[in-house]
Amino acid sequence: GNSVTQMEGPVTLSEEAFLTINCTYTATGYPSLFWYVQYPGEGLQLLLKATKADDKGSNKGFEATYRKETTSFHLEKGSVQVSDSAVYFCALGRSQGAQKLVFGQGTRLTINP
Amino acid sequence: GAGVSQSPRYKVAKRGQDVALRCDPISGHVSLFWYQQALGQGPEFLTYFQNEAQLDKSGLPSDRFFAERPEGSVSTLKIQRTQQEDSAVYLCATTGGFLNQPQHFGDGTRLSIL
Numbered sequence: 718g719n720s721v722t723q724m725e726g727p728v729t730l731s732e733e734a735f736l737t738i739n740c741t742y743t744a745t746g747y748p749s750l751f752w753y754v755q756y757p758g759e760g761l762q763l764l765l766k767a768t769k770a771d772d773k774g775s776n777k778g779f780e781a782t783y784r785k786e787t788t789s790f791h792l793e794k795g796s797v798q799v800s801d802s803a804v805y806f807c808a809l810g811r812s813q814g815a816q817k818l819v820f821g822q823g824t825r826l827t828i829n830p
Numbered sequence: 831g832a833g834v835s836q837s838p839r840y841k842v843a844k845r846g847q848d849v850a851l852r853c854d855p856i857s858g859h860v861s862l863f864w865y866q867q868a869l870g871q872g873p874e875f876l877t878y879f880q881n882e883a884q885l886d887k888s889g890l891p892s893d894r895f896f897a898e899r900p901e902g903s904v905s906t907l908k909i910q911r912t913q914q915e916d917s918a919v920y921l922c923a924t925t926g927g928f929l930n931q932p933q934h935f936g937d938g939t940r941l942s943i944l
Contacts, residue, residue: 721872751932760834761873761921761935806872816925817863817886818933820872 719744723807723821730797731829738792738824740781740807748809749816750774750783750790755804755823764792764805799828832856834936836922842942843912851907851939853922862905863933864897865921873921879905909941917943 724739742750752764752774765774770785779794790807804823810816835854843849855862860881865873866889875889881902890897894912899905909916919940923933 723872753935760937761923763932763934766932808872816931816933817875817878817889818865818873818923819875822870822872 719748719809719811719819721807721809721819721821723805723824725822726824727827728824729827729829732799733796734828736792736794736797736801736826738805738807738826740790740792740821742788742790742807742809744788744809746811747785748811750781751808751810751818752779752781752790752792753806753808753820755806757803761806797826797828799830802826802828834922834924834934836920836936836939838939839937840940840942842944844944845912845914847912848908848910849912849941851909851920851941853905853907853924853936855903855905855922855924856934859924859926859934860902861925862899863923864905864907865923866891867919867921867938869918876907876920912941912943914943917941 767774767783807821864876867873878886919938
């Protein structure tokens with residue numbers, strides 16, 4: 718079945734550091750890939766998405782590229798801020814029909830000033 | 831309202847009690863999903879509605895779990911004879927129903943079974 722494996726956390730960085738959170742997936746067909754973020758005390762929010770191989774999703778300085786050859790969708794940001802502290806979830810959805818999402822276990826990110 | 835609204839935000843129940851969790855979708859959103867999120871884990875799919883039709887309930891963990899959406903808008907997730915392992919955050923998400931549309935999540939209901 719479909720599955721997502723995320724880099725285990727927690728991850729702690731200093732402000733302005735470079736961020737990578739690894740995500741790999743197993744899926745049949747060609748899924749869509751997503752990164753969701755959960756800020757403290759808030760619900761899940763879509764951060765970015767990519768719907769086909771080699772697509773790059775980007776938002777708020779974050780980027781992720783859909784790599785079919787390595788079945789990966791790693792999240793990157795060049796210079797993190799304290800306000801980026803949150804839990805990040807990688808997820809995949811089926812390419813056809815209802816897009817029930819399969820999530821990774823989440824990575825807690827803390828940015829220190 | 832502007833977003834997906836879930837109620838109650840917190841629910842504490844004794845083992846063996848029945849509980850009902852409510853989800854108010856974004857107006858016009860035809861697709862509605864329920865997920866269960868255990869502590870420290872990612873959400874896991876429970877069930878899916880397209881309007882009032884429950885098209886997929888493959889994620890419901892047992893027959894104690896029941897979901898409905900009788901008029902294609904508000905949905906209720908009911909758990910009968912609750913067990914301690916039912917303690918989790920229950921998330922509702924909705925979309926307009928078109929392929930690749932993102933799911934909009936509510937803030938969830940945190941259920942604690944004593």
